[in-house]
Amino acid sequence: MxxxxxxxxxxxxxxxxxxxxxxxxxxxxxxxxxxxxxxxxxxxxxxINDPDDHIGSLIEFVYPSILEKYSNTNYFQERAILAPKNEVVQEIYDHLLRKFPGDEVEYLSSDSICDSEFVHDQFDANLYSPDVLNGLKVSGLPNHKLVLNIGVPVMLLRNIDQKNGLCNGTRLHVISLGKCVIEARIITGTNIGNRTFIPRMSLTPLGKKIHSNSQKDSFL
Incomplete structure (x- = not known):
């Protein structure tokens, strides 16, 4: 002791x-x-002393022996990498994801126009094609494509169920991946250790430039 x-x-x-x-x-x-x-x-x-693979060196420093310990929830609970921009977060995540065994699961959002507030004769749907909607990267919303694997750490981007600890910034450890639901264990906050299920849900961005222009059916 x-x-x-x-x-x-x-x-x-x-x-x-x-x-x-x-x-x-x-x-x-x-x-x-x-x-x-x-x-x-x-x-x-x-x-970081490796100029050729600085991200790999960072991951190895923060997550040593990850292949032996990735199934241990406590392992990720004690570790995290902070990044200044979403692009850097994605680059680090893609690098980290390649280290996990098993098949990756790809989830795509279903983007559509929310035209309830438009006068139809003044609305040109061609301006908001699926390619345009899928290319939107908005704070608080997931990207069009989300790639996951069992064992990876993830973070919520929205408040889903604050009473049960599912808030913006809550970190989780993925347990299983279904077609329309993700099972994970909470690893931060007051509900550490609790299992939860994250379903697909409809989200609408709040930015003034795209508010009410699009809605996204995807995971957080």
């Missing part, structure tokens, strides 16, 4: 030191007096 407590305390101190280091960078306290440009020494243990 003493060894466990000592190890946990050491991890806490390490996290605090790293957080302080990040704050010092953001506040400009590192590198000495400067006018906004300076040189900062980055610790070797957080550097």
């Amino acid at each position: 003493r060894l466990s407590v000592g190890k946990d305390q050491a991890n806490i101190e390490k996290i605090k030191d790293f957080a302080s280091w990040l704050l010092d960078i953001g506040e400009g306290n590192l590198g000495g007096p400067n006018d906004g440009v300076t040189i900062i020494d980055i610790p070797d243990d957080i550097l």
Whole structure:
């Protein structure tokens, strides 16, 4: 027990030191007096040293021995990769997905025009072809194509059932993949360990430029 407590305390101190280091960078306290440009020494243990496969190196650092541990929910509960843009998230996910055994399952959204608020004689449906709708990438909505595999970690983009912990940002671990439903286990929040089922559902984007122009039947 003493060894466990000592190890946990050491991890806490390490996290605090790293957080302080990040704050010092953001506040400009590192590198000495400067006018906004300076040189900062980055610790070797957080550097990506493989210029040819930087994403692979990042995944290996965050998810070591993933093939042996991907079925363990706790393994993903303790790990995550943050990215600044959705394009980077997709690139990392595609790279990570290729590491999982088994067949991938592809889900496609069913996009259509929601014309209830249009005057039909002023509405040109040709402006919103399926190719245009399928190419939309809107914050809070999944892309047209979603590729999953059993064992992958995923994150909800909308509040579905807040009482049961299914909120925007909730992370889940995929257990099984059906034709119209995804079974997963919650790995963050107050409902960790609970199993849930995510069905296909109709979603309407809220952006002013495309509000009421399209609706998407897909998974979150």
